[in-house]
Amino acid sequence: MSEISAEAKPQPFRLGLIINPWAGIGGSVALKGSDGVAAEALALGAVPLAQQRARAALCELLPFQSKVHILTVAGLMGEDLARELGFAVTVVYQSASEPSTAIDTEAAATCLAEAGIDLLLFAGGDGTARNICAVVDAHTTVLGIPAGCKIHSGVYAITPAAAGKVVAQMIKGELVTVQDAQVMDIDEAAFRQGSVRAKRFGEMQIPTELRYVQSVKSSGKESEELVLDDLAAFVAAQMEPDVRYVMGSGSTIAAVMAELGLPNTLLGVDVVENGELIASDVTAKQLQTLVKPDATKLLITLIGGQGHIFGRGNQQLSPAVIRLIGRDNIQLVATKTKLQQLNGRPLISDSGDAALDGELQGMMKVLCGYNDYVMYRLGYED
Known part of the structure; x- marks a missing residue:
């Protein structure tokens, strides 16, 4: 094994984290989405679940805390949960207002990509995926924690815990396949009227579990x-x-x-x-x-x-x-x-x-x- 220069130190896994605090909030109160209806959903008694979903994913990484550095957004968009779970945290963006908006998601994703992360993990729904897809390039690998009412996009893990397990594989150095997955979203206003209009908004690169059988x-x-x-x-x-x-x-x-x-x-x-x-x-x-x-x-x-x-x-x-x-x-x-x-x-x-x-x-x-x-x-x- 080669000697390592004293100047070069091992870097932890740099995990970008974005939580859309209002993802899925309209589902339990029959609003069929959360786009533009967060205040109405809260008034109807809806309870935000995005933090809980993100927690389930991050808990899979607790055995590797010393090897993970989370770069994230101030407050409910990531910092609060990451610090509560004991991870090393750096805040790279702070939303200009509360509640946060799609503009904040896009700005945060831009900052994280520029910070040089190994993976951008985000909790949300198709709207969140669409916002992130609009600003990140092909060199940024992303993975979604399903937290929205509608999950038509292929960039999400099947469950929050599954998202955490894939990230854990990457941290452990296991082979993790990457592929392009479609970002889809529907017109929520039309959906509330009983019409489903899904549209493709692009692709993002995601990690998936290793396909152990070769194509040849x-x-x-x-x-x-x-x-x-x-x-x-x-x-x-x-x-x-x-x-x-x-x-x-x-x-x-x-x-x-x-x-x-x-x-x-x-x-x-x-x-x-x-x-x-x-x-x-x-x-x-x-x-x-x-x-x-x-x-x-x-x-x-x-x-x-x-x-x-x-x-x-x-x-x-x-x-x-x-x-x-x-x-x-x-x-x-x-x-x-x-x-x-x-x-x-x-x-x-x-x-x-x-x-x-x-x-x-x-x-x-x-x-x-x-x-x-x-x-x-x-x-x-x-």
């Missing part, structure tokens, strides 16, 4: 060669025009280069653009001149059994190069078998720049097959 199987077991073929075919199909791809070393990346029909430097780094090899076996200095601002992506795999993605056999990917490319433009590729061989240990960055290694920590999206992704933690072992 041989005698019931994963065939590494067939899975690599699937993975390579998907990468090649997703390559964008006029984007420069830095191809890291290793057999997994070699499979991608073979799919592209290009020569490959197995123990070196190559550069591809528009289906052509534009530089082969490059140095760190050469790479710095080849990185195109906002139009370069890095494809990289890990060292089997060790988990290193930087600092082992690919020193051409220097800290300067990695910073130029940016964390959001790093695409990890590896089979699930390769990840499972780590036995839950995190991926490791040993770039030689302790500050950069710390910045890279957190949950990473790993492509494991044809349109098959999992979330896996990059960071140091405790």
Whole structure:
């Protein structure tokens, strides 16, 4: 195991939390929703249940308190419950008024995404999901705790406790599949008149329980060669025009280069653009001149059994190069078998720049097959 610089400290799981305090409040008093009717529902004797639903999810994380840092919203939108349960808390947003509004949900989600969270966990209904979908980008992974009257969207766990269990899997370093799920909402005014008008408002990336059976199987077991073929075919199909791809070393990346029909430097780094090899076996200095601002992506795999993605056999990917490319433009590729061989240990960055290694920590999206992704933690072992 490599030594860890004294400057680099393990980071806890950074969990973003938003609770819509009024989610579902109209259900028990037959208002068929909560959009714009919170005051009326309270007057009719409705009792808010969103805190209770969020509590059920967070209680699943109590065994991992020391490994979780919750970034959230002041008061009822997350802070009060998180502090009550004993979690380390940082408030990143405070609503301008009480009761809070959809504008507060959107502003809070924006602040949390910018703060660099590993996952945004939110309690609400379809309206809450719709608000969050409007402001977060594809790099933000979210998961909903069902607390609304209507849950047509696919971004919610089946129960509050189930949401907590999925987050616990991520904290423990287990493989968790990620997929895009639809955000749906209905016209509540029309619904109260007996008409259901559901509309799709977009998609968000969510974690789901691991699909243990690979999409490509041989005698019931994963065939590494067939899975690599699937993975390579998907990468090649997703390559964008006029984007420069830095191809890291290793057999997994070699499979991608073979799919592209290009020569490959197995123990070196190559550069591809528009289906052509534009530089082969490059140095760190050469790479710095080849990185195109906002139009370069890095494809990289890990060292089997060790988990290193930087600092082992690919020193051409220097800290300067990695910073130029940016964390959001790093695409990890590896089979699930390769990840499972780590036995839950995190991926490791040993770039030689302790500050950069710390910045890279957190949950990473790993492509494991044809349109098959999992979330896996990059960071140091405790």
